[in-house]
Amino acid sequence: MRFDLSILLPHLGFLAQGALLTAEACALALIGSVIMGAFVAIARTSSSSVLRRISFVYVDIFRNVPFIVQLFFFYYGLPEIGIYIDAFTTGVVALSIAGGAYASDVIRAGIMAIDPGIIEAAEVSGLSRRVVFTKIVLPIALRTSVRPLGSVLINMVLTSSILSTITLNELTGSAQIVVSQTYRPFEVYIVLLVVYAVLTYLVSLGIALLHRRLNRDMMEAVA
Amino acid sequence: MRFSDFTPFDIWLLLQGLGVSLGLFFSTSLIGLLIGTLWAVCRFYRVPVLTPVITFFAELLKNSPVLVQLFLVFFGLPGLFHIRITPTTAAMITLSANSAAFVYVIAVSAIESIGRDQIEAARVFGLTRWQVLRHVVAPQAMAFAIGPLTALLVNQLQVTSLISVIGVVDLTKIGNILNLRTLKPFIVWTVVGLLYYVCAKLLAWLGARFENRLRAHAAWRGL
Numbered sequence: 001m002r003f004d005l006s007i008l009l010p011h012l013g014f015l016a017q018g019a020l021l022t023a024e025a026c027a028l029a030l031i032g033s034v035i036m037g038a039f040v041a042i043a044r045t046s047s048s049s050v051l052r053r054i055s056f057v058y059v060d061i062f063r064n065v066p067f068i069v070q071l072f073f074f075y076y077g078l079p080e081i082g083i084y085i086d087a088f089t090t091g092v093v094a095l096s097i098a099g100g101a102y103a104s105d106v107i108r109a110g111i112m113a114i115d116p117g118i119i120e121a122a123e124v125s126g127l128s129r130r131v132v133f134t135k136i137v138l139p140i141a142l143r144t145s146v147r148p149l150g151s152v153l154i155n156m157v158l159t160s161s162i163l164s165t166i167t168l169n170e171l172t173g174s175a176q177i178v179v180s181q182t183y184r185p186f187e188v189y190i191v192l193l194v195v196y197a198v199l200t201y202l203v204s205l206g207i208a209l210l211h212r213r214l215n216r217d218m219m220e221a222v223a
Numbered sequence: 224m225r226f227s228d229f230t231p232f233d234i235w236l237l238l239q240g241l242g243v244s245l246g247l248f249f250s251t252s253l254i255g256l257l258i259g260t261l262w263a264v265c266r267f268y269r270v271p272v273l274t275p276v277i278t279f280f281a282e283l284l285k286n287s288p289v290l291v292q293l294f295l296v297f298f299g300l301p302g303l304f305h306i307r308i309t310p311t312t313a314a315m316i317t318l319s320a321n322s323a324a325f326v327y328v329i330a331v332s333a334i335e336s337i338g339r340d341q342i343e344a345a346r347v348f349g350l351t352r353w354q355v356l357r358h359v360v361a362p363q364a365m366a367f368a369i370g371p372l373t374a375l376l377v378n379q380l381q382v383t384s385l386i387s388v389i390g391v392v393d394l395t396k397i398g399n400i401l402n403l404r405t406l407k408p409f410i411v412w413t414v415v416g417l418l419y420y421v422c423a424k425l426l427a428w429l430g431a432r433f434e435n436r437l438r439a440h441a442a443w444r445g446l
Binding site: 003061064065066067068069070072073076077080154158159161162164165172175176179183184185186188189190192193194196197200201 | 282283286287288289290291292294295298299300301302303377380381382383384385387388395398399402407408409412413415416419420423424
């Protein structure tokens with residue numbers, strides 16, 4: 001039994017590249033899932049029962065089917081219908097759609113939490129429904145859901161490790177390559193574990209800061 | 224000879240995979256439930272050195288991808304200690320520890336949800352710490368925890384799909400095999416996803432029923 005972390009030193013640059021790819025994928029997927037989640041949340045809080053039902057089915061399916069199955073569905077399925085995109089794009093699309101299901105729940109909760117008086121006041125002032133939604137409802141809902149959206153992001157960072165199964169060399173994928181070069185799986189994976197934990201911890205710190213900054217004018221009411 | 228089309232035997236294959244998935248899911252959930260509760264009890268008794276160690280370990284498990292944990296156990300432990308670990312054993316260890324970490328958090332918050340005054344009152348009546356735990360804390364904490372526990376179990380069922388990556392022939396692995404043989408990704412992954420979906424829904428339904436029963440004592444009966 002030998003435990004020697006120094007064998008990792010020559011590979012740190014390679015691992016950093018992988019971490020960068022993870023960060024890119026997560027950042028793109030976060031944007032994708034917030035947009036997706038916002039639209040689905042609009043549909044789920046709309047007055048049309050058809051829209052509500054469709055959006056509920058979407059959320060229900062993508063929350064109850066394992067992500068790896070969804071990923072394989074897209075990765076192997078899309079070329080079948082003539083859409084050829086690379087592993088990175090497939091991964092980001094799959095992450096966005098799966099993350100969108102979770103984000104939509106968060107944003108929906110944010111919308112439902114808005115005081116009806118605010119919306120009524122806006123309607124009485126003669127604002128159109130579109131303006132009420134984009135200028136009043138959505139900003140408030142997004143601001144209050146920063147913290148839960150942060151936990152969606154953290155989950156996404158952890159889930160993105162699954163992208164290594166579709167040949168994408170993000171953090172976990174590049175660690176696998178390092179293992180096959182050094183034959184030291186324990187050292188590599190324990191470092192990887194700690195790196196992920198630190199990464200998600202930093203993300204959660206950042207989210208807490210952002211949350212406090214965005215809600216600074218209503219801190220007394222929240223706290 | 225090429226078997227490129229679906230055969231009736233594939234149904235049996237899928238059911239076998241489902242059996243492996245569910246078997247591992249139930250056994251690891253049970254072990255995780257036991258260990259997680261044990262950890263929470265350790266915290267309740269404020270065991271000196273053990274409590275911070277457990278908290279740190281649980282945080283590490285919660286904040287790192289399950290895939291990396293699986294790799295650490297399956298590739299890392301044999302590399303370090305020169306022991307043999309089968310994929311199934313590695314899956315058992317990882318999934319149990321992972322569920323334990325999440326159960327621990329739920330159990331701790333469930334115990335903390337019970338007012339200090341109740342525990343103090345029980346102590347004043349001369350109950351020992353164990354009696355307080357057994358007759359005052361446990362029944363109420365159980366009713367509090369059942370909702371989050373159901374959500375956790377639904378999530379853990381989806382996490383089991385990751386063990387296919389280290390070679391356990393579970394439902395996802397069977398899907399992979401069928402996909403490679405028939406080259407019909409849409410049908411294969413839809414069926415696999417549907418099976419997971421049905422199991423998740425069933426689990427959620429059972430959890431809701433159980434919750435209703437546990438909370439029946441507090442339900443509003445009418446006048």
